[in-house]
Every structure is written in structure tokens, then in C-alpha cells.
Amino acid sequence: MSEASPTWSIADLGRFVEVEQRKRRVMIVSLTLVGVFFLITYAIVSINVNLVGLGVFLLGCAVVGMFNLLYLRLTGRDAHALGVLNVILGSLCMVLLITGGNANTGPYWIYPALAVGIFINRFRIAVYFGVGFILLSAFVLFAFDSMVLATYTPSESIRFIITLTALAAVSLTGLYQHETAKDVMMQLHNEDIQKLAFYDGLTGLANRSSFLRRLQKMLDRARRDHRGLALLYIDLDKFKQVNDRYGHQVGDRLLAEFGEQLAHCVRPMDEPTRIIADEDVARLAGDEFVVTLTDTDDPALAESVAQRILDLFANGFEVDGRNLPVTASIGIAMIDHQVDSAETLLNQADAAMYEAKSNGRNGLQFFSQDIERALLERHNIESGLQVALAENQFSLVYMPIYDSSSLSVTAVEVLLRCHTDVLQGIGPDRFIPVAESTGLIRHIDQWVLAHAFAGLKRLREEHGFDGVMCINISSLELHNVKFADEVAALINELSLATEGVELEVTETNLAVDDERSVATLRRLKSMGFGLSLDDFGTGYTAFSQLMNYPVDRLKIDRSFVDGLFSEQPARRQMVNMILSLAELYDLNVTAEGVETDEQLTYLQQIGCGWLQGNLLSEPLTEAEFVKLLQRRPARQSAP
Ligand code: C2E
Ligand code: CA
Ligand code: CA
Numbered sequence: 001m002s003e004a005s006p007t008w009s010i011a012d013l014g015r016f017v018e019v020e021q022r023k024r025r026v027m028i029v030s031l032t033l034v035g036v037f038f039l040i041t042y043a044i045v046s047i048n049v050n051l052v053g054l055g056v057f058l059l060g061c062a063v064v065g066m067f068n069l070l071y072l073r074l075t076g077r078d079a080h081a082l083g084v085l086n087v088i089l090g091s092l093c094m095v096l097l098i099t100g101g102n103a104n105t106g107p108y109w110i111y112p113a114l115a116v117g118i119f120i121n122r123f124r125i126a127v128y129f130g131v132g133f134i135l136l137s138a139f140v141l142f143a144f145d146s147m148v149l150a151t152y153t154p155s156e157s158i159r160f161i162i163t164l165t166a167l168a169a170v171s172l173t174g175l176y177q178h179e180t181a182k183d184v185m186m187q188l189h190n191e192d193i194q195k196l197a198f199y200d201g202l203t204g205l206a207n208r209s210s211f212l213r214r215l216q217k218m219l220d221r222a223r224r225d226h227r228g229l230a231l232l233y234i235d236l237d238k239f240k241q242v243n244d245r246y247g248h249q250v251g252d253r254l255l256a257e258f259g260e261q262l263a264h265c266v267r268p269m270d271e272p273t274r275i276i277a278d279e280d281v282a283r284l285a286g287d288e289f290v291v292t293l294t295d296t297d298d299p300a301l302a303e304s305v306a307q308r309i310l311d312l313f314a315n316g317f318e319v320d321g322r323n324l325p326v327t328a329s330i331g332i333a334m335i336d337h338q339v340d341s342a343e344t345l346l347n348q349a350d351a352a353m354y355e356a357k358s359n360g361r362n363g364l365q366f367f368s369q370d371i372e373r374a375l376l377e378r379h380n381i382e383s384g385l386q387v388a389l390a391e392n393q394f395s396l397v398y399m400p401i402y403d404s405s406s407l408s409v410t411a412v413e414v415l416l417r418c419h420t421d422v423l424q425g426i427g428p429d430r431f432i433p434v435a436e437s438t439g440l441i442r443h444i445d446q447w448v449l450a451h452a453f454a455g456l457k458r459l460r461e462e463h464g465f466d467g468v469m470c471i472n473i474s475s476l477e478l479h480n481v482k483f484a485d486e487v488a489a490l491i492n493e494l495s496l497a498t499e500g501v502e503l504e505v506t507e508t509n510l511a512v513d514d515e516r517s518v519a520t521l522r523r524l525k526s527m528g529f530g531l532s533l534d535d536f537g538t539g540y541t542a543f544s545q546l547m548n549y550p551v552d553r554l555k556i557d558r559s560f561v562d563g564l565f566s567e568q569p570a571r572r573q574m575v576n577m578i579l580s581l582a583e584l585y586d587l588n589v590t591a592e593g594v595e596t597d598e599q600l601t602y603l604q605q606i607g608c609g610w611l612q613g614n615l616l617s618e619p620l621t622e623a624e625f626v627k628l629l630q631r632r633p634a635r636q637s638a639p
Pocket of ligand 2: 413472504534
């Protein structure tokens with residue numbers, strides 16, 4: 001399937017054309033030089049035997065030939081130079097024929113000149129040239145022999161015409177072969193171009209566009225014939241980590257290997273009747289693959305194929321003797337009456353795949369009504385965010401953070417709000433994940449940072465705020481190599497000090513051994529920012545790994561504070577453990593979501609440094625926050 005065949009790239013073609021052009025140029029130049037040499041020699045010989053007219057003509061040709069070279073050198077126009085060379089050759093032949101040269105040997109000089117003509121004109125023009133010359137000389141020799149200065153015997157004339165005809169036949173054969181070769185080349189080339197357009201270079205599977213085209217056809221046919229159709233959307237879990245950890249080459253090998261096994265997997269021995277076309281297995285992008293199963297409305301069959309695919313990862317995935325810790329998540333969509341576009345079916349399977357992922361990965365999930373609702377919501381949120389970005393319909397609110405011993409405002413967390421109609425009542429906990437999955441988050445984070453920095457500058461300069469400002473950034477930014485520079489540019493623009501600015505990153509999305517993220521965190525830290533791990537306790541950070549992250553603060557997730565006095569003692573134990581851990585690693589701690597006096601007292605007692613929650617203050621507008629500051633002056637106190 002992914003057998004490597006020698007393929008031509010556009011660059012190869014460019015080089016080929018260049019080399020061919022250079023060869024042709026060299027040929028024109030050298031043949032002209034050789035020709036000029038012979039012209040001059042023959043001119044001298046002719047003048048010596050008193051054929052002065054012929055000699056002068058030949059010398060003239062030599063001079064034109066030399067000028068032709070000069071012209072070629074100055075303009076680089078091969079075609080023009082070739083044309084002039086042809087005219088010289090043609091006139092030379094005619095003159096030799098008419099004058100007969102020295103003792104009627106003129107015609108013998110014509111043959112090499114014509115051979116040169118064939119050679120340089122490969123081959124179409126050579127044929128015209130040859131045929132034209134045959135007609136002309138036959139005319140001169142037989143019909144208008146009064147024009148001819150020399151005297152040829154009839155057999156000499158006939159031999160001459162026959163030899164010319166043979167030369168023309170040679171040109172014709174050359175032309176035919178040349179054209180055939182060109183056809184073959186074009187055909188080969190077309191195949192390559194088709195491959196580029198329809199197949200994925202890495203795996204040799206169909207690519208997104210050819211797959212979608214075929215899916216649409218199958219969908220139309222299935223609806224017409226009242227048959228079923230199932231679509232499996234496969235996404236590898238933790239593929240990014242493989243890339244980060246082992247490098248892109250290993251990642252590519254994994255994709256190629258999986259692509260091949262996938263193709264085998266859906267063409268099982270036990271269902272020999274199922275005909276699977278090449279386009280039924282495709283790689284859409286990155287680590288996303290799809291499989292279509294035609295003529296089936298049986299979910300069990302779709303499930304069994306999906307299970308076979310999952311089984312490929314049962315013991316990790318072997319690539320070049322290395323066992324990679326990847327699994328797959330599979331979403332399955334079966335057509336029903338409403339689905340009429342390939343795009344819709346694909347989106348359904350994709351949404352089901354996302355569901356499989358959020359259900360803990362390494363599993364399969366069928367598309368359902370619930371998923372459909374979620375899909376619709378995501379869609380609305382996405383368009384709402386786009387509108388908000390275009391129309392600047394965002395704002396920031398300020399949630400005060402209190403020092404637990406003095407209960408004075410010591411910091412503030414800025415939180416994003418969106419005011420477009422579609423997003424009324426939808427908070428960042430729902431729209432930020434959509435922004436993250438659609439890539440809009442980069443623009444949003446930039447917007448937040450720029451406005452938060454500007455707000456901080458106002459708070460500091462106009463209202464004497466000397467506390468810490470905490471700003472949320474998406475952990476996706478840690479993979480963005482430009483992020484630190486972009487932040488630096490914003491800071492420089494405002495001449496803002498980075499001390500007293502803390503960036504919050506959600507722990508959940510940080511990957512194990514994620515060197516890129518750690519590097520970005522280090523860079524931000526070296527720029528003077530404080531760093532905190534948000535929603536701590538909900539993710540999978542191995543505690544030992546905390547040391548790798550250059551963070552200053554842990555934010556205990558709201559759910560733990562909420563559960564402090566619940567039936568489950570585990571929640572309270574978790575809070576206690578996070579505090580011990582922080583002490584061990586010399587980290588500060590903020591507890592968020594403090595809503596009751598009981599929670600407040602407990603957190604104060606166990607020495608949690610900073611507190612935040614609706615009990616103390618809800619998120620405020622900037623004006624409200626300024627008023628609060630005026631009532632209780634902020635105080636910077638690192639607990
Ligand atoms: P987070 O960073 O954990 O922010 C704290 C969230 O908990 C805020 O919700 C805040 O209003 C809420 N909260 C704090 N104390 C209480 C409480 O006592 N009771 C209740 N009911 N809620 C409390 P919000 O503003 O809806 O933000 C949700 C999440 O959205 C944030 O969680 C953060 O992950 C993300 N987010 C918010 N603003 C931004 C932003 O500007 N950029 C990025 N990238 N993410 C943001
Ligand atoms: Ca936060
Ligand atoms: Ca949080």
C-alpha cells in the first residue's frame with residue numbers, strides 16, 4: 001500500500017527542464033562553431049578554385065553564424081538562434097546544390113549539413129525542413145535545371161533525392177519515437193500528479209478530499225438503494241506525546257505503520273465478500289483516520305471492526321522494535337434519513353470520537369442524540385466566539401483574592417466574559433474548551449493578555465494597586481513557540497513590570513515529560529512572571545514531576561473545597577495533602593471556590609495562604625474592584 005515508488009516532484013521537473021535547456025544551448029553553440037569552421041574552410045577552397053561568388057556567400061554565412069552566437073549570448077533566446085541556424089543551413093544546402101561546388105561535390109556537403117539539421121531540430125522541424133528541401137531540390141533539379149550552374153547526370157540527381165528522402169525518414173522515425181516518449185512521460189507524470197492530489201504521501205491512503213468525494217457518492221447511493229453505511233472516525237490517543245518524546249520521525253513511522261495495519265484490519269479474512277475500495281480507508285489529517293463500511297446498517301458489525309482496530313493497540317504499538325504507549329479512540333456514525341451530506345456524517349463520527357476520548361480514551365462510541373445536541377452547542381459557541389472576536393464583544397471581570405490571615409485583598413484573578421447574543425449565559429468554562437479545540441484560543445488569549453495588562457497598568461498607576469494580578473492562559477500556548485515573545489511584546493509596549501503578574505495554567509492539560517511546555521514555562525519565569533498550576537488535583541501530574549515544572553503556586557480546584565465537608569473524607573484528605581506537598585516543594589497555595597464560613601475557617605486553620613470565592617467576593621467589574629480597593633487597600637503579602 002505504502003510501497004515507495006519513485007515519484008517526481010515539481011522541483012525535479014524544474015531541474016529536468018533546466019538541464020535539457022542547457023544541453024540544447026551547448027549543442028547550438030558547438031554546432032554553430034563547427035559549422036562556421038567548415039564554412040570558412042570551404043569558402044577559402046572555393047575562392048581558390050575561382051568560385052568567388054560561392055566563397056563570398058559562404059563567408060557571409062560564417063559571419064551571420066558568429067553574430068547569431070553573440071545574439072544568443074546577449075538575449076538567451078534559444079529559439080531565435082536556432083531559427084537563424086536553420087536559415088543558414090538551408091541556404092547553404094541550396095547554394096551547394098545550385099552551384100555544384102568544386103567539381104560537382106557540392107551535394108556531398110549537403111548530407112552532413114542535413115544531419116546536423118535533424119540533430120538540432122529534434123524532430124518536428126527537421127521533418128518539415130527535410131520534406132521542404134526534397135521538394136525544392138526536386139523542383140530545381142528536374143523542372144528548372146536552367147537555374148543550376150552545375151551539371152548533374154540524371155542518376156546523380158535521383159541518388160541525391162533518394163538520400164534526402166532517407167534522411168527525412170530518419171527524422172520522421174525520430175519524431176515518432178520522441179512523441180511516444182513524451183506521451184509516456186506525461187502519463188507517468190499525470191499519475192504522480194493524481195497521487196499528489198488524491199493520496200496521502202505518508203501512508204499512501206486516500207486523503208481528505210478524495211475520501212469526502214467518495215463518501216458523498218456512497219452516501220447518495222446508500223440513500224437511493226435504502227442501504228446502510230457506517231463511518232468510523234479514529235484518532236490516536238497521546239500521539240502528540242510520542243512526537244514530543246521520540247521525535248517526528250518516529251511519529252511518522254507510527255502513522256505509516258498504523259495506516260497499513262488499518263487497511264488490513266478492515267479487510268478481514270472472515271468477510272471475503274466485503275469489497276473495500278482504496279478510498280474507504282483514509283487519513284484525514286495528523287493522527288486522524290477514517291474507515292467507511294458500505295452496505296451495512298448493523299451496528300454490531302461496525303463495532304466489531306472498531307474493536308479489531310482497538311485490539312491493534314492492546315499491548316502498546318510496536319514501531320521499529322520500540323513499543324509506543326499509544327491507544328485509539330473511535331467514533332462511529334451510521335447513516336439515518338436526515339444525513340445527506342458527507343460532511344455531516346463525518347462531523348457526527350468526529351463528535352462521537354470526541355465523546356470516546358472524554359470517556360477516558362482507548363474506546364469506541366456511537367453517535368447519539370446527546371452528542372448531536374453537544375455538537376450543535378459547540379457549533380453555536382464557535383460562531384459566537386468568532387463574532388465576539390470580530391466585534392470586540394469581550395470584557396474582563398476581576399475576582400479578588402484574599403490573604404487568609406488578614407482577609408485583605410492581596411491579588412486579583414481576571415476572568416473573561418463574552419457578550420455576544422449567542423453566548424448569553426455561557427461562561428468560559430464552556431466556551432474556552434471550544435476555543436481551544438478550534439484554535440480561536442490564541443486570539444482570545446492575546447486579547448485577554450493585552451487588556452489585562454492595560455487594566456493592571458491603570459490599577460497600579462491610578463489606584464495604587466500593588467497586589468498580584470493572576471491571568472489565565474490556555475496550556476495550549478505552552479506549545480506555541482512564539483508565545484513568550486508575543487507576551488514580551490505586549491509587556492514592552494506598556495512598559496509594565498512583570499513582577500506581580502502570575503500566569504495560571506490548567507494542570508489537566510500538561511503532558512508528562514512535555515519538554516516544550518516546560519521550556520516555555522521556564523522562559524516565562526525568566527521574564528519575571530509568577531506561574532501557577534490551576535485546578536490542581538484534577539489532572540494527572542505525578543507529584544514527583546512537580547519538580548520539573550517551574551511553578552510557584554498551586555490552585556486547589558473548586559471541587560475539593562466544595563467537598564471539604566461532604567460525605568467523602570477523600571476530598572478533605574486531598575486538600576490536606578496538597579498543602580503538605582506545597583510545603584515540601586516550597587510552593588504557595590490558593591484555594592478557590594470558598595462559599596461557606598465553615599470552609600473559610602477550615603482553610604484558614606490549615607494555613608492555606610490565599611483564598612478566593614463567592615463568600616469573599618464575586619467577580620467584579622473594574623470600577624467595582626477599584627471601589628473595593630479604596631475600602632480595603634491592597635497589600636502584597638506572599639503567604
Ligand atoms: P478557573 O481559572 O479555575 O477560574 C475560577 C472559576 O471559578 C471562575 O469561573 C470563577 O468565577 C469561579 N469561582 C471562583 N470562586 C467561586 C465560588 O465560590 N463559587 C462559584 N460558583 N464559582 C467560583 P469562570 O469565570 O466561569 O471561569 C471558568 C474557567 O474558564 C476558569 O477556571 C478558566 O479555566 C477559564 N477562564 C476564565 N477566564 C479565562 C481567560 O481569560 N483565559 C483563559 N484561557 N481561560 C479562562
Ligand atoms: Ca484560574
Ligand atoms: Ca481553577
